[in-house]
Amino acid sequence: xxxxxxxxxxxxxxxxxxxxxxxxxxxxxxxxxxxxxxxxxxxxxxxxxxxxxxxxxxxxxxxxxxxxxxxxxxxxxxxxxxxxxxxxxxxxxxxxxxxxxxxxxxxxxx
Amino acid sequence: xxxxxxxxxxxxxxxxxxxxxxxxxxxxxxxxxxxxxxxxxxxxxxxxxxxxxxxxxxxxxxxxxxxxxxxxxxxxxxxxxxxxxxxxxxxxxxxxxxxxxxxxxxxxxxxxxxxxxxxxxxxxxxxxxxxxxxxxxxxxxxxxxxxxxxxxxxxxxxxxxxxxxxxxxxxxxxxxxxxxxxxxx
Numbered sequence: 001x002x003x004x005x006x007x008x009x010x011x012x013x014x015x016x017x018x019x020x021x022x023x024x025x026x027x028x029x030x031x032x033x034x035x036x037x038x039x040x041x042x043x044x045x046x047x048x049x050x051x052x053x054x055x056x057x058x059x060x061x062x063x064x065x066x067x068x069x070x071x072x073x074x075x076x077x078x079x080x081x082x083x084x085x086x087x088x089x090x091x092x093x094x095x096x097x098x099x100x101x102x103x104x105x106x107x108x109x110x
Numbered sequence: 111x112x113x114x115x116x117x118x119x120x121x122x123x124x125x126x127x128x129x130x131x132x133x134x135x136x137x138x139x140x141x142x143x144x145x146x147x148x149x150x151x152x153x154x155x156x157x158x159x160x161x162x163x164x165x166x167x168x169x170x171x172x173x174x175x176x177x178x179x180x181x182x183x184x185x186x187x188x189x190x191x192x193x194x195x196x197x198x199x200x201x202x203x204x205x206x207x208x209x210x211x212x213x214x215x216x217x218x219x220x221x222x223x224x225x226x227x228x229x230x231x232x233x234x235x236x237x238x239x240x241x242x243x244x245x246x247x248x249x250x251x252x253x254x255x256x257x258x259x260x261x262x263x264x265x266x267x268x269x270x271x272x273x274x275x276x277x278x279x280x281x282x283x284x285x286x287x288x289x290x291x292x293x294x295x
Contacts, residue, residue, distance in 0.1 A: 011119045011127070019124075025291070030288050033284075034281065035245055037277065037281050040218055040280075041115065041274055041277055041278060042219055042278075043223075044273060044277075045227070045274060046223050046226045046273050048268060048274060049226070049227045049269055050226075051270065052269055053264070053268040053269075053271050054264075054272045054274075055263055055264070056227060056228050057261050058259065058264075058286060059227040059264070060224070060227055060228070060230065060231035061231055061256065061259065062256060062278075063220060063223055063227065063230075063231065064230070064231035064232070064255060065222050065252050066220060067194060067236065068236050068249055068252055069249060069278075069281060069282065069285070070285075071201065071212070071236055071238055071245060072245055072248075072249035072282065073285055074248045074283050075199050075201055075242040075243075075245040075246055075285075076242070076246060076285045076286075076288050078132075078199060078200060078201055078242050079133065079242045079243070079287070079289040079290075079293065080288070082131040082292075082293045083292040083293050083295065085131060085253060086130055086293075087128055087295065089129040090128070090129050093129065095236075097153045100129065
C-alpha cells in the first residue's frame with residue numbers, strides 16, 4: 001500500500017490545531033487567574049499599610065517581591081508552551097509511524 | 111506541509127520515538143508542594159486565631175517549629191527542582207509575548223501602589239537563574255520568607271496580613287504545580 005501523504009498531513013495539522021487550541025485556553029485561564037490575584041493582593045498590601053497592620057518596610061518588600069510572582073508566572077507559561085509543543089511533535093510522530101507501518105504492512109518503525 | 115513531514119520522518123529515522131523539552135514531571139515535588147501548602151495554611155490560620163497571645167507570637171514554639179520545617183522542606187524542593195534540568199528558563203521570550211499583549215498594566219498598578227506606601231523598595235534585579243521549575247519554587251521560598259518577616263516584624267499575624275501571606279503562598283504553589291503538571295500527560 002502506498003503512503004497517503006495528503007491524509008497524513010491533514011491528520012497532523014488537525015491534531016496540532018486541537019492541541020494548540022486547548023493549550024492556549026489553559027494558558028489564558030492560568031495567566032488571568034494569576035494577574036487578577038496579584039492585582040487583588042497589591043490592593044490588600046496598600047490597605048494593610050494604611051491601617052497599620054504592615055510597616056512601611058514590609059509593605060515595600062511585599063510590593064518588590066510581587067514582581068517575582070510575574071516572573072514565576074512567565075516561567076509557568078513557558079513550561080505550558082513547551083508541553084503543548086511536546087504533545088504536537090509526539091502526536092505527529094505517532095501519526096507518521098502508524099501510517100508508515102500501515103503502508104509497509106509490518107512494523108517498520110518501532 | 112512537506113517540510114513538517116520531512117522533519118517528522120527525519121526524527122523517526124533518527125530513532126526519535128520520544129520528544130521532550132525542558133523539565134520533566136516529578137511526582138515527589140508535586141506531593142511535597144501539596145504537603146507544604148497544607149501545613150502553611152494550617153499554620154497561618156492558627157497564628158491568626160492566636161494573634162496577641164503567646165501561642166500566636168513569632169517566639170512561640172509552634173512558630174519556631176513550623177519555620178524550621180518549612181525552610182527545610184523548601185530547601186529540599188529547590189534542590190530537587192534545580193536538578194530537573196541544567197538549562198536556564200527562556201522567560202525572556204515570554205516577557206516579549208506578554209508585553210505585546212499589553213499585560214504590562216500590572217507594572218503600572220505596582221508603581222501606583224508603591225507611591226501609596228511611600229516609594230519603591232530597593233531596585234536590585236531579581237534572581238531569574240535556573241530552570242523554569244526552579245524559578246517557581248524560588249517564588250514560594252520568597253513568599254515563605256515574607257510570612258516569617260511579617261510575623262517577626264509585628265510579633266503576630268493580623269487578619270489582613272494573614273490573608274496577604276496566605277494568598278501569596280497559595281498563588282506561588284499554584285503556579286509551581288500548574289507548571290509541573292503541564293508535563294504530566
